[in-house]
Amino acid sequence: MKFLKVGRVAIITRGRYAGKKVVIIQPVDNGNKPHPFGHAVVAGIERYPSKITRRMSKTRQEKRSKVKPFIKVINYNHLMPTRYTLELEGLKGSVTADTFKEVSQREDAKKTVKKALEDRYTSGKNRWFFTPLIIRESSVMVMGVGGM
Secondary structure, eight states: OTTOOTTEEEEEOSSTTTTOEEEEEEEESSOOSSSOSOEEEEEEEEEOOOOOOTTSOHHHHHHHTOOEEEEEEEEGGGEEEEEEEOOOTTHHHHSOGGGGSSHHHHHHHHHHHHHHHHHHHHTTOOGGGGSOOOOOOOOOOOOOTTOO
């Protein structure tokens, strides 16, 4: 899909990470042998940073600013793109489809993603990306069958 480019922020709609925000690192429109469908390699936040205030000590602020990332290959059908983009320098080379072959490569890629996301958070950029998505159920009015 043309609009799912590198750096586009999306929300996962299905599975374990449903409702989590991700950034697309490598889109694959036509699919490949292990994944024969349109998919994307994404990096997202599994555990968002906690709220911090000025009254907290420096060490407590650092501890609450930590991010737990994840990397995943996700079908386009399970992604909802947003209007936001996020440029993470250096992630394109470190996180590819080949990083999922070995556990050690995957852990190294997670560490680089964690560092990049925490740097982004502490610098105060893209604040929307680092807040959890709040989904509220709206009250739906059900009309009677007999007409109005």
